[in-house]
Amino acid sequence: MEDKLGPPRLAQKLLRAFLREDIAEEVEGDLDEKFHADLKSKSKHKAKLNYWYQTINYLRPFAIKKINRYKVMNNYLFSNYFKISTRNIFKHKMISFINVFSLAVGLAACVAIYLFVSDEQSFDAFHSKKENIYRLDEVQKFTGTNEQKVALSMPGMGPAIKRDFPEVKSYVRFWLHGKQLITKDDTKQLIENVMVADSTLFDVFDFVLIQGDINTCLDRPLTILLTESTALKFFKNSSDALNNTVSWDGRDYQITGILKDIPENSHIQFDALLSMVSYTSGENNVNNSWGGNWMTTYLLLEPTADISAMEEKFPSFLSRYIDDPEINTTYKLFLQSLNEVHLASNDIEHDYINYRKFNGSYLTIFYIIAAFILLIAAVNFMNLTTARASHRWKEIGVRKSVGARNFQLFGQFIFESVMLSAFALVVALLLDALFIPMLNDLIGRKLSILPLFQNGWQLSVVLAGTLSLGILTGIYPSFYMTSFDLSRVLKGGNKGEGKSVLRSTLVVVQFGLAIAMMVSTLIVIQQLSFMKESDIGFDKDQMLLVNMNREANEKFETIKNELQKQSMILGVTASGQRLGNNFHQWGFKVIADTGVLSITPSNVNVDYDYLKVYGIEVKEGRGFSKDNLTDNGYAFVINESFANELRLKETVGTKAGHGWYDNDSLGTIIGVVKDFNFNSLHYKVNTLALVVHPGWGYSELSVKIEKGRTEEGIAAVKKVWDEQVPSYPFDYTFLDAHFEEVYRSDKQMSAVVAIMAGLSILISCIGLFGLAAITIEKKTKEIGVRKVLGATESQITVLLSRNFAMLIAIAFIIVSPITYIALHGWLESFAYRININLLVFVLGGVLALAIGLLTISYHTLRSARANPVKALRYE
Amino acid sequence: MIETRLGEFEEVILLLTGILGEEAYAYKVAEEFELQTGRSVSIGAVHSTLTRLEEKGFLKSEMGKSTAERGGRRKRIYTITAYGKKTLAAARDFKQSLWEQFPGFATSKLSFGM
Numbered sequence: 001m002e003d004k005l006g007p008p009r010l011a012q013k014l015l016r017a018f019l020r021e022d023i024a025e026e027v028e029g030d031l032d033e034k035f036h037a038d039l040k041s042k043s044k045h046k047a048k049l050n051y052w053y054q055t056i057n058y059l060r061p062f063a064i065k066k067i068n069r070y071k072v073m074n075n076y077l078f079s080n081y082f083k084i085s086t087r088n089i090f091k092h093k094m095i096s097f098i099n100v101f102s103l104a105v106g107l108a109a110c111v112a113i114y115l116f117v118s119d120e121q122s123f124d125a126f127h128s129k130k131e132n133i134y135r136l137d138e139v140q141k142f143t144g145t146n147e148q149k150v151a152l153s154m155p156g157m158g159p160a161i162k163r164d165f166p167e168v169k170s171y172v173r174f175w176l177h178g179k180q181l182i183t184k185d186d187t188k189q190l191i192e193n194v195m196v197a198d199s200t201l202f203d204v205f206d207f208v209l210i211q212g213d214i215n216t217c218l219d220r221p222l223t224i225l226l227t228e229s230t231a232l233k234f235f236k237n238s239s240d241a242l243n244n245t246v247s248w249d250g251r252d253y254q255i256t257g258i259l260k261d262i263p264e265n266s267h268i269q270f271d272a273l274l275s276m277v278s279y280t281s282g283e284n285n286v287n288n289s290w291g292g293n294w295m296t297t298y299l300l301l302e303p304t305a306d307i308s309a310m311e312e313k314f315p316s317f318l319s320r321y322i323d324d325p326e327i328n329t330t331y332k333l334f335l336q337s338l339n340e341v342h343l344a345s346n347d348i349e350h351d352y353i354n355y356r357k358f359n360g361s362y363l364t365i366f367y368i369i370a371a372f373i374l375l376i377a378a379v380n381f382m383n384l385t386t387a388r389a390s391h392r393w394k395e396i397g398v399r400k401s402v403g404a405r406n407f408q409l410f411g412q413f414i415f416e417s418v419m420l421s422a423f424a425l426v427v428a429l430l431l432d433a434l435f436i437p438m439l440n441d442l443i444g445r446k447l448s449i450l451p452l453f454q455n456g457w458q459l460s461v462v463l464a465g466t467l468s469l470g471i472l473t474g475i476y477p478s479f480y481m482t483s484f485d486l487s488r489v490l491k492g493g494n495k496g497e498g499k500s501v502l503r504s505t506l507v508v509v510q511f512g513l514a515i516a517m518m519v520s521t522l523i524v525i526q527q528l529s530f531m532k533e534s535d536i537g538f539d540k541d542q543m544l545l546v547n548m549n550r551e552a553n554e555k556f557e558t559i560k561n562e563l564q565k566q567s568m569i570l571g572v573t574a575s576g577q578r579l580g581n582n583f584h585q586w587g588f589k590v591i592a593d594t595g596v597l598s599i600t601p602s603n604v605n606v607d608y609d610y611l612k613v614y615g616i617e618v619k620e621g622r623g624f625s626k627d628n629l630t631d632n633g634y635a636f637v638i639n640e641s642f643a644n645e646l647r648l649k650e651t652v653g654t655k656a657g658h659g660w661y662d663n664d665s666l667g668t669i670i671g672v673v674k675d676f677n678f679n680s681l682h683y684k685v686n687t688l689a690l691v692v693h694p695g696w697g698y699s700e701l702s703v704k705i706e707k708g709r710t711e712e713g714i715a716a717v718k719k720v721w722d723e724q725v726p727s728y729p730f731d732y733t734f735l736d737a738h739f740e741e742v743y744r745s746d747k748q749m750s751a752v753v754a755i756m757a758g759l760s761i762l763i764s765c766i767g768l769f770g771l772a773a774i775t776i777e778k779k780t781k782e783i784g785v786r787k788v789l790g791a792t793e794s795q796i797t798v799l800l801s802r803n804f805a806m807l808i809a810i811a812f813i814i815v816s817p818i819t820y821i822a823l824h825g826w827l828e829s830f831a832y833r834i835n836i837n838l839l840v841f842v843l844g845g846v847l848a849l850a851i852g853l854l855t856i857s858y859h860t861l862r863s864a865r866a867n868p869v870k871a872l873r874y875e
Numbered sequence: 876m877i878e879t880r881l882g883e884f885e886e887v888i889l890l891l892t893g894i895l896g897e898e899a900y901a902y903k904v905a906e907e908f909e910l911q912t913g914r915s916v917s918i919g920a921v922h923s924t925l926t927r928l929e930e931k932g933f934l935k936s937e938m939g940k941s942t943a944e945r946g947g948r949r950k951r952i953y954t955i956t957a958y959g960k961k962t963l964a965a966a967r968d969f970k971q972s973l974w975e976q977f978p979g980f981a982t983s984k985l986s987f988g989m
Contacts, residue, residue: 023922029941029948030902030918036944037906057917062926 106377212257417474537676587659
């Protein structure tokens with residue numbers, strides 16, 4: 001019977017269980033007094049609850065019994081476990097090394113992958129309103145061009161959506177200006193990334209403003225925000241910069257704020273921000289601009305906003321603002337959540353504001369790979385431990401006969417495997433500390449294992465993971481070893497060990513995974529080199545690209561003439577846009593027999609000899625020529641895809657022009673070029689029109705330099721540039737370097753897959769090596785007898801290898817179709833791809849077999865060659 | 876800077892112990908703390924602080940009387956030591972001097988205000 005007025009019994013018991021004896025009296029007294037006081041002022045229930053609360057709150061170091069006095073037994077037990085485990089580990093050094101090393105490599109790979117993935121997933125997470133921020137994207141479906149998703153929107157859309165949709169709290173637009181020359185007195189600096197942004201920037205995003213007023217800094221025209229490192233290029237410190245001015249494009253801008261440098265994990269990156277008001281306050285208010293898409297718009301929505309309901313209202317929204325009956329067939333607006341922008345924008349084009357964009361589906365692949373590697377390492381552990389069980393029969397037998405219960409033995413073996421995995425974790429972290437800097441170089445990241453130790457949560461996940469790995473891999477071997485029948489074990493006769501189906505299965509799993517990863521690596525490398533080597537229809541090697549400003553455009557002819565005098569310069573031309581991305585699309589019309597066709601191809605403004613310098617093949621008609629006056633703005637060269645789309649009887653000679661040309665003042669299509677991949681090979685070649693518009697200005701000079709004289713060429717171009725264009729620094733890159741950048745995400749994936757495939761093969765082989773050692777050791781007697789009876793060395797080698805070869809063959813057969821399907825899926829993401837050659841699979845299989853046999857050959861050959869007398873004398 | 880070696884909570888507990896005099900044991904100090912500050916605190920937290928203060932030499936303690944409500948168990952009565960008093964005074968003086976240097980809150984203003 002419980003005393004109705006007393007404190008809760010259970011709590012009292014608990015308290016007595018952990019409380020230090022010398023303070024028990026006073027504490028119990030205090031708590032009793034508290035309880036009785038509570039009974040007077042509160043309900044019985046509340047008083048009891050409070051007693052519990054007080055009890056739990058005595059779980060403090062000062063009040064708790066000293067642990068060692070309480071757990072003498074356990075400690076003794078563990079120290080015994082520890083002793084036996086250490087002895088076992090050191091007794092079988094090779095096996096222990098294999099166990100620890102393969103687990104360590106597996107864990108190290110997992111930790112590295114985890115760091116990589118969590119780095120990718122940390123993108124944009126620092127914005128406090130991230131859950132409610134969306135990017136306004138479009139699906140464009142213009143006639144005569146591939147349907148495409150784009151990250152651009154019209155300048156008018158942002159303000160209009162804010163007006164028309166009550167669920168939109170705010171919007172902010174970015175307008176990319178790219179690399180710009182900013183000056184302050186004599187200091188001229190090329191600033192890599194200049195953008196224009198709305199004054200609402202800080203309402204939506206959490207970029208940190210360290211100087212200036214966050215509410216008003218972008219409110220006035222001709223104001224600019226600089227990041228701290230940009231400001232330091234012009235001023236001694238950021239306080240000097242505030243309220244000072246810098247010039248851009250012939251005008252002075254007041255610096256109204258200094259931003260902390262944009263974090264690496266922000267998809268929006270900039271070095272300077274101009275106020276959007278600079279463009280909305282004058283005559284040409286960009287807020288009224290509809291039709292052209294050249295801004296990126298982000299919306300901050302109410303938490304309650306219904307995304308699909310909003311998207312349903314977009315068609316009527318578009319019809320309200322754009323007077324075009326076709327508008328809703330050519331445009332579809334959609335909202336993309338901020339947390340998808342970095343990892344799920346792979347199918348989105350014209351996505352210029354997306355730093356380090358990454359294909360998020362690769363992260364899943366990485367997780368799978370991590371799991372595979374860990375599995376392979378765990379298999380090693382299980383295989384080696386069970387295979388070695390026979391060495392411990394005596395120990396188990398003695399323990400059992402002295403009275404050890406199964407669960408006690410079980411506990412010991414689990415303890416052993418947990419100890420090994422803890423040891424492996426330490427080695428893994430050391431390996432990571434050593435190799436992650438190298439990995440960073442390879443994949444262009446700034447990963448570090450240090451944050452792992454600063455974040456208690458992550459560290460406990462790692463520790464818990466290792467612990468459970470130790471327990472999980474320990475369970476089967478422990479169960480296996482404790483299940484021996486005592487009498488049989490001690491008799492020492494037939495120990496009841498037949499062929500281990502499970503062990504063979506595990507080897508099959510292991511080698512299956514290793515073969516799959518090896519074949520995948522081969523295919524991925526093939527596809528990437530295909531992209532690198534394939535004929536993309538123009539010459540991208542040795543092509544120097546130089547950023548041009550207005551002065552460079554004005555003096556373009558002079559620069560070109562000067563450069564062409566140099567012997568190592570093979571060609572000079574210029575263009576409005578760089579190859580490697582989609583070109584801007586705008587309207588184009590053609591007078592066909594059936595009437596006027598309106599089409600929206602990609603367009604690029606080029607210099608007269610662009611086709612010649614880039615080696616683009618003209619299939620029909622002719623290229624541009626300076627001698628024809630109409631070639632300036634009134635002659636068009638289109639690509640084959642475009643010609644096929646038009647399906648005209650005579651393409652060359654047809655009247656055509658930009659969408660805004662009058663029907664009676666059109667130009668002519670003068671030529672058709674072979675399709676070339678101006679966009680990345682992920683995309684099909686789009687329809688394209690090339691035109692010469694020197695008056696529009698070119699953005700880049702292309703200089704083709706003779707192979708082997710690159711340095712000389714750069715120096716020559718620099719010299720001419722410095723003479724001719726004092727207003728703008730010589731700023732260059734190479735086209736093939738730019739293409740490397742385009743395929744970066746694919747390359748990084750292939751690097752990671754290759755490393756992981758290598759590791760999985762390594763771990764599998766280490767395991768096989770250990771397993772071979774054990775199984776062959778068991779067959780020592782058999783080999784001795786066979787040799788005495790006249791078996792040759794090669795016969796014995798074959799005999800010993802046959803089993804392993806068989807397992808690898810089975811693995812190959814099971815895993816090949818699965819791998820084929822997976823790789824086929826990956827290749828689908830490329831518009832231009834290789835066919836999977838089945839020989840690659842055969843190669844992968846043979847390679848695995850060869851590596852496997854080579855690994856065990858150390859043991860097979862040694863025992864085959866051994867003197868049979870020794871073998872028979874053993875025991 | 877003067878090192879007071881007293882945290883805010885410790886200082887309050889020490890003061891309360893002084894205020895309670897003969898009645899200063901963990902439960903009473905906790906009650907008094909809740910009463911004076913309006914913040915709730917567990918007896919365990921107070922007890923741990925009292926123990927710590929005793930280790931630092933600011934308090935000393937001995938077992939006192941028992942009552943029926945306590946089920947006949949004795950209480951541990953804490954008394955403040957001379958060293959404890961000195962440290963408290965030092966902490967107060969230090970803060971006082973800081974307040975006097977604080978331009979917006981000079982003591983003259985405080986005494987003449989209202």
